[in-house]
Amino acid sequence: DTGVSQDPRHKITKRGQNVTFRCDPISEHNRLYWYRQTLGQGPEFLTYFQNEAQLEKSRLLSDRFSAERPKGSFSTLEIQRTEQGDSAMYLCASSPPGGNQPQHFGDGTRLSIL
Amino acid sequence: EDKVVQSPLSLVVHEGDTVTLNCSYEVTNFRSLLWYKQEKKAPTFLFMLTSSGIEKKSGRLSSILDKKELFSILNITATQTGDSAVYLCAEFTQGGSEKLVFGKGTKLTVNP
Numbered sequence: 001d002t003g004v005s006q007d008p009r010h011k012i013t014k015r016g017q018n019v020t021f022r023c024d025p026i027s028e029h030n031r032l033y034w035y036r037q038t039l040g041q042g043p044e045f046l047t048y049f050q051n052e053a054q055l056e057k058s059r060l061l062s063d064r065f066s067a068e069r070p071k072g073s074f075s076t077l078e079i080q081r082t083e084q085g086d087s088a089m090y091l092c093a094s095s096p097p098g099g100n101q102p103q104h105f106g107d108g109t110r111l112s113i114l
Numbered sequence: 115e116d117k118v119v120q121s122p123l124s125l126v127v128h129e130g131d132t133v134t135l136n137c138s139y140e141v142t143n144f145r146s147l148l149w150y151k152q153e154k155k156a157p158t159f160l161f162m163l164t165s166s167g168i169e170k171k172s173g174r175l176s177s178i179l180d181k182k183e184l185f186s187i188l189n190i191t192a193t194q195t196g197d198s199a200v201y202l203c204a205e206f207t208q209g210g211s212e213k214l215v216f217g218k219g220t221k222l223t224v225n226p
Contacts, residue, residue: 004156031212042118042202042216043157056213091156100145100206102162103214107155 002026004106006092012112013082020078021109025094032075033103034067035091036060043091043105049075079111087113116141116207120217128225131193135220137203138185145206147186148214149177152200160188160201193224 005024013019025032030051035043046065048056051072061067064083069075079086089110093103117140127133139147146164150157161170163179163186170177174193179186190197200221204214 033213035214040218042204042218043214045213045215048212050212056211058213095212099212100164102148102159104159105150105156 004092004094004104006090006106006109008109009107010110010112012114014114015082015084017082018078018080019082019111020076021090021092021111023075023077023092023094023106024073025075025092026104028096029094029104030072030097031095031101031103032069033093033095034075034077035093035105037089037091037108038087046077082111082113084113087111116205116215118203118205118215118217120201120203120220122220123218124221124223126223126225127193129194131224132189132191133193133222135188135190135201135203135222136185137187137217139203139205140184141205141207144181144184147179147203147205149186149188150202150204152202152219153198157202190222193222195224195226198222198224 007022032049034046037043049069064080067077089108091108093105095101095103121136149160161177166181174191177188200219202219204216
């Protein structure tokens with residue numbers, strides 16, 4: 001069990017640029033989640049995949065955000081035309097098949113918008 | 115909308131003390147409540163509670179759920195400096211959704 005892996009660990013970019021983050025889940029986990037966490041808050045749900053299908057999206061996921069999981073393994077989260085308010089920690093989690101299972105988190109990608 | 119409230123938001127204790135962290139929730143259809151520990155990086159899974167009154171235990175940590183009063187507690191006995199972290203409570207929302215709804219967390223600081 002190598003754990004959930006996220007890349008990059010940190011990303012600093014100028015407002016208006018596009019950024020893409022990658023998440024590799026635990027190998028036998030078919031469910032993958034993206035959350036966003038800001039200082040002093042708990043993680044907030046963004047979106048959820050079961051295999052390659054995106055089954056849930058939060059209202060927080062504006063049209064500037066897009067997530068993919070093309071082969072049901074790794075996932076990418078892209079933010080277009082970044083804004084100051086996008087600065088946050090972006091966390092990925094995965095869980096095994098079957099509902100109501102604990103989600104296991106990666107170390108996150110910290111995004112800073114200049 | 116489902117809601118999770120944790121208290122206190124922060125707590126400072128001395129090594130050896132026992133602490134109790136609280137989590138209350140409002141949900142439409144309860145499924146499970148989870149506790150996580152977050153140091154500087156990834157939230158680490160601690161417990162998942164589904165049934166009322168059954169204590170889950172791991173070393174010095176234990177947790178219990180009260181589905182009638184809609185709360186859970188996390189106890190840490192004989193605290194150590196390594197217990198310093200943010201403890202997050204989360205619950206699964208209504209049936210059909212796999213998202214976790216988190217509270218703001220309790221920041222625990224254990225001083226030597």
